[in-house]
Amino acid sequence: MNIFSDYDRFVKAFPAKGALAAFRQSGQDYALQKGLPTRKDEDWHYTSVKAVSDLQFTSDLGSSAPLNSDLVTEIKKHLNPQFTNVVFVNGILEKSLTDDLPFGFALKEDFAFPTKFDDAFDAVNGAYAYNPLSISLAKETAVEKPVNFLFFTAKSPSSPRMLHPRLQIDIGARSSVRILESYYGDQDSRYLVNSVVELNVADSAKVTYARIQADTESAFNIGRTRINVEKNATLETMAFSVGAQLSRHTLEVALKGPGSSSGIFGVYATRGSQHSDNTTLIDHQVGECSTEQLYKGILDNESRAVFSGKVLIQKGAQKANSSQLNNNLLLSQKAEADSKPMLDIYADDVKAAHGSTVGQLNKEELFYLLSRSIPKHKAISMLSYGFLSEVIYKISDEKIQHWLSLHLDQAFARLQVAEATQKS
Amino acid sequence: MDNKSSNNPLESYEYKYGFTTDIETDQVPLGLNEDIIRLISSKKNEPEWMLEYRLKAFRHWQTMVEPTWAHVSYPKIDFQAIRYYSAPKKTKEGDAPKSMDDLDPELIKTFEKLGIPLSEQKRISGIAVDVVFDSVSVGTSHTEVLDKAGVIFCSISEAVQKHPDLVKKYFGSVVPYADNYYAALNAAVFTDGSFCYIPKGVRCPIDLSTYFRINAKDTGQFERTLLICDEGGYVNYLEGCTAPQRDENQLHAAVVELVALDNAEIKYSTVQNWYTGDKEGRGGIYNFVTKRGKAAGKNSKISWTQVESGSAITWKYPSCILQGDNSEGAFYSVALTHDKMQADTGTKMIHIGKNTKSTIISKGISTGQSSNAYRGQVKIMPSAENARNYSQCDSMLVGDQCSASTYPYIEVKNKTATLEHEATTSRISEDQIFYLQSRGMDMEKTISMLVNGFCKEVFKELPLEFSVEAVKLIEMKLENSVG
Numbered sequence: 001m002n003i004f005s006d007y008d009r010f011v012k013a014f015p016a017k018g019a020l021a022a023f024r025q026s027g028q029d030y031a032l033q034k035g036l037p038t039r040k041d042e043d044w045h046y047t048s049v050k051a052v053s054d055l056q057f058t059s060d061l062g063s064s065a066p067l068n069s070d071l072v073t074e075i076k077k078h079l080n081p082q083f084t085n086v087v088f089v090n091g092i093l094e095k096s097l098t099d100d101l102p103f104g105f106a107l108k109e110d111f112a113f114p115t116k117f118d119d120a121f122d123a124v125n126g127a128y129a130y131n132p133l134s135i136s137l138a139k140e141t142a143v144e145k146p147v148n149f150l151f152f153t154a155k156s157p158s159s160p161r162m163l164h165p166r167l168q169i170d171i172g173a174r175s176s177v178r179i180l181e182s183y184y185g186d187q188d189s190r191y192l193v194n195s196v197v198e199l200n201v202a203d204s205a206k207v208t209y210a211r212i213q214a215d216t217e218s219a220f221n222i223g224r225t226r227i228n229v230e231k232n233a234t235l236e237t238m239a240f241s242v243g244a245q246l247s248r249h250t251l252e253v254a255l256k257g258p259g260s261s262s263g264i265f266g267v268y269a270t271r272g273s274q275h276s277d278n279t280t281l282i283d284h285q286v287g288e289c290s291t292e293q294l295y296k297g298i299l300d301n302e303s304r305a306v307f308s309g310k311v312l313i314q315k316g317a318q319k320a321n322s323s324q325l326n327n328n329l330l331l332s333q334k335a336e337a338d339s340k341p342m343l344d345i346y347a348d349d350v351k352a353a354h355g356s357t358v359g360q361l362n363k364e365e366l367f368y369l370l371s372r373s374i375p376k377h378k379a380i381s382m383l384s385y386g387f388l389s390e391v392i393y394k395i396s397d398e399k400i401q402h403w404l405s406l407h408l409d410q411a412f413a414r415l416q417v418a419e420a421t422q423k424s
Numbered sequence: 425m426d427n428k429s430s431n432n433p434l435e436s437y438e439y440k441y442g443f444t445t446d447i448e449t450d451q452v453p454l455g456l457n458e459d460i461i462r463l464i465s466s467k468k469n470e471p472e473w474m475l476e477y478r479l480k481a482f483r484h485w486q487t488m489v490e491p492t493w494a495h496v497s498y499p500k501i502d503f504q505a506i507r508y509y510s511a512p513k514k515t516k517e518g519d520a521p522k523s524m525d526d527l528d529p530e531l532i533k534t535f536e537k538l539g540i541p542l543s544e545q546k547r548i549s550g551i552a553v554d555v556v557f558d559s560v561s562v563g564t565s566h567t568e569v570l571d572k573a574g575v576i577f578c579s580i581s582e583a584v585q586k587h588p589d590l591v592k593k594y595f596g597s598v599v600p601y602a603d604n605y606y607a608a609l610n611a612a613v614f615t616d617g618s619f620c621y622i623p624k625g626v627r628c629p630i631d632l633s634t635y636f637r638i639n640a641k642d643t644g645q646f647e648r649t650l651l652i653c654d655e656g657g658y659v660n661y662l663e664g665c666t667a668p669q670r671d672e673n674q675l676h677a678a679v680v681e682l683v684a685l686d687n688a689e690i691k692y693s694t695v696q697n698w699y700t701g702d703k704e705g706r707g708g709i710y711n712f713v714t715k716r717g718k719a720a721g722k723n724s725k726i727s728w729t730q731v732e733s734g735s736a737i738t739w740k741y742p743s744c745i746l747q748g749d750n751s752e753g754a755f756y757s758v759a760l761t762h763d764k765m766q767a768d769t770g771t772k773m774i775h776i777g778k779n780t781k782s783t784i785i786s787k788g789i790s791t792g793q794s795s796n797a798y799r800g801q802v803k804i805m806p807s808a809e810n811a812r813n814y815s816q817c818d819s820m821l822v823g824d825q826c827s828a829s830t831y832p833y834i835e836v837k838n839k840t841a842t843l844e845h846e847a848t849t850s851r852i853s854e855d856q857i858f859y860l861q862s863r864g865m866d867m868e869k870t871i872s873m874l875v876n877g878f879c880k881e882v883f884k885e886l887p888l889e890f891s892v893e894a895v896k897l898i899e900m901k902l903e904n905s906v907g
Contacts, residue, residue: 042493045833046835315824315825316824318824328836330836330838330839330841331839332839333806333838333839334806334837335839336835336836336837337834337835337836338833338834338835338836339832339834339836339845340831340832340833340834341830341832341845341847342829342830342831342832343819343828343829343830343847343849344827344829345819345821345827345828345829345849346826346827347821347824348821348822348823348824348826348851349824349851350821350849350850350851351848351849351850352848352849352850353846353847353848353849354830354845354846354847355844355845355846355847356832356834356843356844356845357842357843357844357845358804358834358836358841358842358843359841359842359843360839360840360842
């Protein structure tokens with residue numbers, strides 16, 4: 001029994017016709033043939049999904065009864081009035097909590113289903129696709145409010161739920177927009193989120209994309225984001241990960257037109273026995289693009305974090321300029337950081353550099369704070385917070401900066417830095 | 425700087441070691457099975473335990489799958505089409521040459537061509553050499569000086585006969601036969617190699633060196649080197665290799681094991697110049713080697729220095745297991761690839777002991793249509809308090825048809841560890857070229873000077889003779905690399 005085995009029940013409960021039905025079947029076929037990745041797959045070397053494959057999930061969506069008021073209060077905690085919120089509860093759009101999309105957005109008639117899958121999770125997402133959302137933003141439109149696609153998972157009465165959100169957004173030429181994709185869950189509930197998000201950024205558009213993963217600490221979050229970047233576009237992305245027992249975010253950025261510039265950022269804070277994996281692929285298909293990558297994380301208790309980033313500069317992508325940096329801070333003796341920054345370069349006139357560090361807090365900085373009579377656990381917390389907030393301030397939008405800082409505060413409140421201090 | 429493929433680098437560079445030597449050889453039939461292994465073992469008059477070890481390795485090898493994860497591509501190797509033993513025929517059956525003078529004159533000529541002074545009269549380099557020709561060691565020089573110091577330096581087959589205790593104790597202790605596919609194959613069919621033991625407190629009076637040459641057609645070379653440096657010992661070990669020019673690919677799957685006990689230090693340097701294949705990528709050596717050192721004792725040190733400028737495919741990761749407290753490991757590497765060569769090389773540093781330190785400096789230069797990858801792992805085990813690692817991997821690209829990759833694997837399980845990894849990829853700076861040219865240097869000299877400067881950090885780690893050879897080798901390979 002695994003995540004593939006509920007397929008027949010799902011297709012009966014949520015029937016589909018035409019392209020969607022065919023897409024579901026192709027996903028299921030691929031997933032069954034390929035199986036979930038194991039640590040023998042080079043891309044999953046440091047992350048085992050055995051915990052996921054051992055569980056039986058239900059593909060039930062939505063809830064039979066209307067939302068009760070407790071749940072609504074709980075969900076509302078995660079809404080930001082400064083954003084346009086689009087809320088999905090248990091995989092189904094909850095119209096009562098959703099704001100109107102700003103001017104310029106349109107629902108697309110047909111979903112452009114991909115013809116191939118990257119791995120079994122990508123395919124399983126296709127197999128259980130339910131009403132995938134495809135929207136477009138007209139050209140030359142500046143959207144003022146950030147749009148937040150919020151996915152909330154409630155407790156399930158039976159076996160844990162699995163949700164497979166799929167979202168496709170086309171951003172028109174010379175438009176500017178900020179998009180958030182956020183994940184939360186009900187208290188200690190256990191569930192699996194397996195998302196696929198695709199962004200197509202047209203010429204000279206300016207896009208900020210943040211993925212906030214603040215799931216419950218018994219949840220699993222496997223996410224994939226594909227971004228195609230055209231000529232002269234500007235892109236900022238943030239993979240913010242503080243929740244889930246096991247999380248993995250795969251970010252693929254394909255640079256398809258010259259002159260674009262991208263900032264790829266990530267923040268992770270793990271505690272307990274959490275496992276957080278960030279995998280990135282920056283694919284310079286054409287020349288004259290610049291990318292900057294910075295992922296930083298702090299690890300407490302027995303948690304583990306993985307960063308595996310690849311920069312590919314293809315033949316002919318001359319004048320590419322790429323940097324990549326991953327810094328890890330280990331707060332506990334039993335935490336583990338694995339870092340695999342990779343360069344694959346097939347063009348000669350390029351600048352590419354990467355770096356990776358793993359270490360502990362600077363003793364002098366700590367001493368300075370202690371000498372100012374700040375208690376040790378607080379000093380550690382302050383320094384680690386400063387370490388991470390550097391990345392948050394890389395995002396140019398202040399509203400998003402602020403929103404991310406709030407999430408970081410909550411995560412820090414949970415970190416048991418004090419306890420770790422006494423032990424070490 | 426213009427690097428069109430039409431005036432591709434290294435067009436006129438030719439392999440100068442590509443001759444073959446016409447020597448009568450003693451060979452076993454092609455192919456691999458238990459009988460061949462028994463035959464090799466009996467030819468070497470090995471004790472029963474060695475044969476058992478070989479067979480165990482062979483049986484394990486049969487259960488293994490050929491690894492494919494490296495960033496290299498080659499047609500599948502037919503292990504049954506390789507000859508696993510080939511030795512120059514001795515004048516009388518079973519009669520080993522007593523001194524260098526008894527060797528086949530053809531053989532001595534071969535090594536003179538290669539510039540290896542075998543004859544003891546010519547003490548040109550003052551280095552003790554063990555020469556491995558195809559499958560067997562043909563002679564060791566400077567035995568007197570070494571005997572005086574108590575250093576054992578001989579072929580591994582001789583060591584199996586004369587020093588079985590040492591061999592039994594350390595053989596396979598660093599690279600067990602089950603380690604990987606090629607190590608298992610080597611353990612089953614290894615034919616010869618060097619053995620060296622530095623006793624307690626001895627600083628080896630002269631540098632030691634092994635010279636490998638593949639001569640016969642269809643043969644693979646599977647040599648095995650075991651180097652033990654007892655407490656407080658020191659040794660500087662050099663290794664060189666060449667092969668004749670042939671159209672088909674030849675396999676070289678060696679295993680090198682180093683053991684350093686308390687306060688011992690081993691410096692192991694390699695200049696690898698196997699035949700690279702021709703411009704179309706025909707022929708050349710597949711160099712699939714397992715090299716590993718165990719810094720087992722306190723304050724022990726192991727350093728690997730390599731200049732990889734040959735082989736059609738290089739696939740090796742000289743590694744250090746830093747087990748003793750305060751032990752140190754180092755890896756200095758220059759890998760130059762040209763035409764259709766492929767290299768996937770790097771190191772592994774496994775930190776186990778407290779206060780262990782490792783340094784990795786890797787320089788890759790790719791030209792022509794070659795591909796050059798650095799792959800390295802730094803692993804800090806929970807027991808390795810205050811471990812320190814510094815890694816730097818720089819790649820240089822000459823021409824727009826080649827590729828450079830960097831795949832570091834960093835695994836940290838102890839919070840007191842400090843790790844830094846840095847890598848850059850770029851081509852030769854136009855400003856530097858302009859500066860040197862404005863001083864009246866021609867393009868060729870300019871490039872060779874800049875490349876040598878790029879590699880300097882590694883070259884300075886090589887012993888003097890090797891350092892000169894390495895600079896020359898790189899210069900030679902870069903001739904006409906720019907138009």
